[in-house]
Amino acid sequence: MNSTPTTFKQIFGQKLENETTINGIEIPIIQRDYAQGRNTTDVTRIRNRFINVLYKALTGSADDAVKLDFIYGNIEDEKLIPLDGQQRLTTLFLLHWYVAKSENIATEDYSFLNNFTYKTRFSSQHFCDKLVNCSPDFEQEKLSTWIKDQNWFMYSWENDPTVKAMLVVIDDLHKAFKKETNLWKKLTEGLEMPISFYFLALEEMGVTDSLYIKMNSRGKPLTPFEHFKAEFEKTIKEVSLAQYEEFIKKVDIDWIDMFWKYRSENNEIDEEFMRFYRFITEMICYEQNIPIINNDFDLSAKVYGIQNSNAQNNLQFLFNAFDSWRETENIGEFFNNIFSKNEPEPNKVLLYTETVNLFSMCCHNYGKTSGKRRQFSFINTFLMYAVQLYLIHRNDISVEAFIKRLRIVRNLALNSQDETRETKLTGLLQDVKNIILEEKIELNSLGFNELQKQQELDKILWRKKHPELEVCLNNLEDQKLLQGNIAIIGLDNTEKFQMLATNFIKLFNGDIHYKEISKALLTVGDYTQFVTWRVLFGNHTDSSWRELFTPSQKRRGFEKTKEVLSLLLDTKDVDLKSYITNLIDDYRNNENTIKNWRYYFIKYPNMRAGKSGVFNWYNDPSRKKENQYDMYMMNTAHALSGRHWNPFLYEVFQNENFKTKTTLEEYGALIILNEKNQKLASKNDGWYIYDFEDNLIQRIEIAQENGNDTEDRIDIITHFLTSYLN
Known part of the structure; x- marks a missing residue:
């Protein structure tokens, strides 16, 4: 097998071990069109990089010389029929053509270019012939414009994807090399070989034509994943030959097979592979403070490229990650x-x-x-x-x-x-x-x-x-309202921990309605928390309770919530549903129950009808519910610009005896007494009736002691309105 590097010119006239001579290159019909001139984002990036590599190789030092890997092919009638390498060979053909024409090289010196042709379409073949024999005007900004203006250029060629791609590459070569001179000798003569490749004949490799047909049968352009893989291989090769060999060995067999189970609906794994690759790469970026960019090509160079001093370690972590799932x-x-x-x-x-x-x-x-x-x-x-x-x-x-x-x-x-x-x-x-x-x-x-x-x-x-309580702690952590944060129970009361944890899990398992649990807590004490001016209750949603049970610097009163909850849970009663019901009934039926705001919240369900579970106590600058009966029930959780009502007015309005005789609008409105053309207001010390010019008509005072009602204000206004509205 010949592993000696050769140049594009040297391939013409090269004699193989079997005495066969190569006199031409022919891209077969089965090959896809020339793709390096496509104007997609990915292809443009790859083309620009490739031309830049060629430019450095021709204009730089010996260290910039480039070897373009292996090119494989069959030899038929002294012509090389490439299996792999069509794209590189076509670009090299265009580069030799450009340098020869721009430097006015003698025809006989570049005559070998006449022996490069395409068989994919007659138009491609014809274009290559005409191109070699024309004399372009290199003063033009775009050579493609000059070419398309020639009388030999056929209009139909603009529909040939290979011809269109060649014109794009010619323009890009012109941009790169138009100021350069004396490149022909470097390109074609001497031993330095700034641009070379290895050529392997299929006969020497023992590869059959059936493989050739199989590898080229799809005739599709490279996918973005294939483009990336090719570029990534080059990136790795610059860093470590050993890691490069490991990558090419694993990527197409071990790792790809692993992703097959997670393939997409169109039976491809490209995107799945790249998402996992991206995950690992971004984890490395976060660890090493590497700025993350969307472009996979550029990001791979930053993380795994030769300019990164941690490149080999990063590659090893990436390989280990892929291997770890393959080994699972x-x-x-x-x-x-x-x-x-x-x-x-x-x-x-x-x-x-x-x-x-x-x-x-x-x-x-x-x-x-x-x-x-x-x-x-x-x-x-x-x-x-x-x-x-x-x-x-x-x-x-x-x-x-x-x-x-x-x-x-x-x-x-x-x-x-x-x-x-x-x-x-x-x-x-x-x-x-x-x-x-x-x-x-x-x-x-x-x-x-x-x-x-x-x-x-x-x-x-x-x-x-306390290893004997570990399972109990784990179960408490797993409770859906806590999700790992057990501060509401705490670890300070080891003697009662199992009872408190077990009762908490049983109480909040879904058998008892959250509103009933809230009432039971209120029979024990004020368990609410303040967020600035808003007061949070446990409502009918999981999220409201989870918020109350999770300490935060944004809220005030967590320790009070913990204390009230602990008192509620401190019971050996097995039937918690009956336990909760009895607590609420005893509280409501006890003549000695103080008629504070908690009393009304427990007794009257409509006072807790707001969807948010959030209340606002107004006239309460110290946030202690000092004017305890002055409040709004909020339907939305964060602002009074949302729907809200005075809950005492809302409870009155929901009374079936008054619904047709009163009107209650939203946003803190007063109750309108329809036929009286008057308004009813609820205040801390009683009920007030106004006319529509806000003149006070009547005040129904509520007897109080130490700031608490001594009579039920809902009963009083109900009896009053029953006679007043009739």
Whole structure:
């Protein structure tokens, strides 16, 4: 097999070992069209790089010389019929033509160009003949314009993709070389060979024509993935020949086979491969503070290219990542063994989702967005990175230790929403790495939420001291409203921990309506929390309760919520549903119950009808509910510009006896007494009736003691309106 480098000119007249002489090059009909002149983004980038390499090779030093890898082909009637290398050979043909014509080289010196032709179409063949025999005007800015103006140029050629591509490349060669001279000798003579390649005949390789036909039968342009792979191979080869050989050995067999199960609907794995490649590459970027760019070609050069001093290590991490999944016998089963979906399972980490195969999700969704939302979320990114680190280092980490560390990562990820954003991913991913590889939690790092990190450190020590309660703690962590943050129960009361945790899980398992739980809590005390001027209650949604049970610097009153909840849970009653019902009934029926705002919220359901579970106490500058009966019930959670009502007025309006006789609009409006043409207002000390010029007509005072009602103000206004409106 001939492995001696040769030049484009030297291939003409070259004698092979079997005494066959090559006198021409013919691109066969079965080959696809010349593609390097296409004007797509990917091809333009590749073409510009290739021409730049050729330019440096011809105008630079000996160190810039380039070898264009192997070109394979059959020899028929003393013509080389290329199997692989058509694109490079065509570009070299155009380069030799350009230099010969621009330097007025004698015809006999470039006559070999007449022996290069295309058989794909007659028009391509005819164009090559005419091109070799013309004399272009090199003063033109675009040679293609001059060529198309010649009387020998046929209009139909503009529909030939090969001819169109050649014209594009000719223009780009003109841009690159128009100021250069004395290139012909460097290109065609001497031993330096600035541009060369290896040629292998199929006969010497023992390859049959059937393989030739099979490899060329599709006649399609290279896919973006194939373009990338070719460029990436060159990038790796510049860094490490050993890693280059490893890559080309694995990429088309070991790794591609691994992705086949996750192929797209059109039975291709290109995008899936690239999404996983992109995931690993971006993880490296975040770790090494490499700016992330969208262009895969340029990013690969930054991360894995020769200019990066960590290139070999980065390539090894990439290879290890691919290998780790190839070595995982059943990827789906692997994820099912470490994660549970919607219900806790022993020795697994609950994900609260229907899908746990993060590798599959990564291959299909990484980098995709829906609006501004990442389809492969930050939380999935943290968990996938954690799993990836484990797989690479699984010889050093036991499965049991990994599950425990993965649980910590999940807890931190789910409880660091305020800290999770693109600009902080370097610190967040470093936290993941520290936890998975060393079970180390850095409190002062720029990563996950510090309160949650302190809680995870406390749990590690607590589990060691109380191994008998570890399962109970894990079950509490997995509860859907807590999702890893157990601060609302805490670890300070070890004696009652099991009872409090067990009752919490039973109470919030869905059997009891959230509104009833809220009423039961209010019988114990004020469990609400302030967010500036807004007051948060547990409503009918999971999110409202999760917010209350998760400490945050944005809210005030978490410790009070914890205290009230602990008192409610401090019971040995097995039937929690009856326990809750009895608490509420006893509170409402007790003559000694103080008629504060909590009394009304428990007794009258319409006062809690707002969808948000958020209230605003007005005339309350110190945020203590001082004027406790002055409030708005908010239907939207964040602003009074949304729909809201005074809940006492809303309760009155919902009375069936008054609905046809009164009107209550939104946005804090007063009740209109229709036939009276008057307005009813609820204030801290009683009820007020105004005319439509806001003149006070009547005041119904409510008796109070120590700021609390001593009589039920709803009963009083109900009796009053029954007679007043009639």
